[in-house]
Each structure stands twice: as C-alpha cells, then as structure tokens.
Amino acid sequence: MKLSHTLTRTSAVFDDPNLVSSAGLVPLLTLADRAGLRRLADEHLSVPTDKGANAGLKVASLVAGMVAGADSIDDMALLRHGGMGRIFARAYAPSTLGSFLRTFTFGHVRQLDAVAARFLLALAPWPG
Structure with a gap:
C-alpha cells in the first residue's frame, strides 16, 4: 500500500503543564528503586569531580x-516536559546528563557493568 500524497512535517508538543507523557515510568522507577538501582550506582560508581555527584539519580x-x-542526550529533555516534574523529583537537564557521561572512562563502564549485574540479581532474587 502506498500513500496517495506526501505528508508535511509535523510534531507533537505537550504544552499543557498538567500532561504527563510517560506516566508508565512510575511503576518502572518504583521497581528500580526497590531493587536498589540508585543505591548500587552510588556505591559502585566513582565518577570524579562534581560531574559524578548523585550518580545514582543520574543513572536512574x-x-x-x-x-x-x-x-x-537531547531526547532526555522528555523527562522534564509537562507535568513530569510533579511526578518525578530531580529530573536532570540533558546537558547535566551529557556532562556526567562524558567523564566516563573504560573503568567507569566496568563499574556500570558491576552495577547492572547486582541490579539484575536484585530484580530476580534466588529462592533459598
């Protein structure tokens, strides 16, 4: 099937301060918090300077x-649109998240790998 005409460029804008574009993140971040994502990142990620402050919140x-x-990184602005600030605290600006990631070295990637492994274990506890 083929369109019989060409589409003009369009974009969607959330211009109502009460709209929440990604409310489905609430249960996801609740699960991540209960499994300790932020705590694990704070404990195992050592990013130097002020760029590494609040590593757990930035990773989340x-x-x-x-x-x-x-x-x-520019797309991370979606976390600050509309009513998202009423649901989530500490939504970082894309530039802050970009600065955080730009300080990473290979060692930090290995640290994140350790965080991910521990987080996965926390998501699926072994019956014992």
Whole structure:
C-alpha cells in the first residue's frame, strides 16, 4: 500500500503543564528503586569531580529516559516536559546528563557493568 500524497512535517508538543507523557515510568522507577538501582550506582560508581555527584539519580534518569524512548542526550529533555516534574523529583537537564557521561572512562563502564549485574540479581532474587 502506498500513500496517495506526501505528508508535511509535523510534531507533537505537550504544552499543557498538567500532561504527563510517560506516566508508565512510575511503576518502572518504583521497581528500580526497590531493587536498589540508585543505591548500587552510588556505591559502585566513582565518577570524579562534581560531574559524578548523585550518580545514582543520574543513572536512574538515564535509564528512565531510554525506557521512554530517548536515543540521544537531547531526547532526555522528555523527562522534564509537562507535568513530569510533579511526578518525578530531580529530573536532570540533558546537558547535566551529557556532562556526567562524558567523564566516563573504560573503568567507569566496568563499574556500570558491576552495577547492572547486582541490579539484575536484585530484580530476580534466588529462592533459598
């Protein structure tokens, strides 16, 4: 099937301060918090300077943004649109998250790998 006409460029804008574009993040971030994502990142991630402050919150923000469909640092702004600030505290600006990621070295990637492994274990506890 083929369109019989060409589409003009369109965009969607959430201009109502009460709209929440990604309310599905609430249960996801609740689960991540209960499984200790922020705590694990704070404990095992050692990013130097002020860029590494609140590493757990920044990692959780990046995960939330990716789950919501962000595929670039600029797309992380979706976490600050509309009424998202009423549901989530500490939504970082995309530039802050970008600065955080730019300080990473290979060692930090290995630290994140350790966080991910521990987080996965916390999500699926072994019966014992």
